[in-house]
Amino acid sequence: MNIAMTQPLNAFHSPALVGHRGARGEAPENTLASFQVAVEAGVTEMELDVRLSSDGQLIVLHDSDITRTTGMKGNVRQYTRAQLGVMDARRNTPGWHSPTGIPSLQEVVDLCGPDMRFQFEVKGADRIILHQLAHHLTHMIHEQQLQARVVVTSSHTGFLRMMATMAPDIERGYVCQYRYLQPTRRARALGCSWLIAHYSLVTPALMRRARKRGLKVSVWTVNDLTEADRLSRLKVDSIITDYPTSFVTHFLRKHRYEDSASV
Numbered sequence: 001m002n003i004a005m006t007q008p009l010n011a012f013h014s015p016a017l018v019g020h021r022g023a024r025g026e027a028p029e030n031t032l033a034s035f036q037v038a039v040e041a042g043v044t045e046m047e048l049d050v051r052l053s054s055d056g057q058l059i060v061l062h063d064s065d066i067t068r069t070t071g072m073k074g075n076v077r078q079y080t081r082a083q084l085g086v087m088d089a090r091r092n093t094p095g096w097h098s099p100t101g102i103p104s105l106q107e108v109v110d111l112c113g114p115d116m117r118f119q120f121e122v123k124g125a126d127r128i129i130l131h132q133l134a135h136h137l138t139h140m141i142h143e144q145q146l147q148a149r150v151v152v153t154s155s156h157t158g159f160l161r162m163m164a165t166m167a168p169d170i171e172r173g174y175v176c177q178y179r180y181l182q183p184t185r186r187a188r189a190l191g192c193s194w195l196i197a198h199y200s201l202v203t204p205a206l207m208r209r210a211r212k213r214g215l216k217v218s219v220w221t222v223n224d225l226t227e228a229d230r231l232s233r234l235k236v237d238s239i240i241t242d243y244p245t246s247f248v249t250h251f252l253r254k255h256r257y258e259d260s261a262s263v
Contacts, residue, residue, distance in 0.1 A: 016238040025242030028090040031100040041244040045117040057081035058105035138167040
């Protein structure tokens with residue numbers, strides 16, 4: 001890997017770049033292949049979705065149903081971790097060269113290495129499953145001392161409150177798409193340190209409110225470089241993208257230009 005690609009991307013007050021489900025626009029989402037592409041691109045953080053298998057293992061999958069990515073039928077909760085691991089999860093990525101299964105969360109963390117940061121997103125589900133997820137995530141993060149590297153995120157306020165009670169030392173982020181939900185006020189009321197905001201919400205006014213409330217801001221999902229530059233000027237903390245390879249190249253080019261211009 002080019003050494004320059006591994007340097008921090010937040011110099012010159014630029015946002016960190018976050019691989020969305022790994023590198024969703026470049027490889028089958030939420031698979032080891034996708035995370036490998038994002039690692040090689042040089043991102044400093046990964047966003048991924050966490051669910052439970054039928055045998056209570058933490059696995060990485062966006063949908064509750066496995067059809068969209070594997071072509072098979074059923075809810076993820078019907079399958080064990082081992083069964084999910086041998087499925088072919090490249091159905092929604094035409095032309096991908098080889099089969100790649102649904103990974104466990106541990107496999108993804110191990111692949112990404114000791115310096116990678118993560119956003120572990122948990123989708124809404126019934127209370128029993130959410131409680132199990134909170135318990136398993138808390139155990140894993142504490143056992144492996146990942147607190148400094150992980151933000152647990154969700155749009156489900158009940159889950160975020162559950163995490164706050166179970167593990168107040170683990171950072172949390174409120175995922176919000178709609179302005180009427182009063183994103184900064186709700187994030188602060190939930191005790192979150194991060195607002196994970198849809199890019200359409202992010203304006204100078206929102207950034208002022210977020211900073212006033214002590215919130216860091218991560219923005220999803222940004223696939224247009226002009227929009228990324230706008231967000232960078234607003235000093236968001238991180239940008240989540242499906243195309244980490246081109247985004248890393250773009251921001252490194254900007255850094256080099258700004259560095260040469262300051263000489």
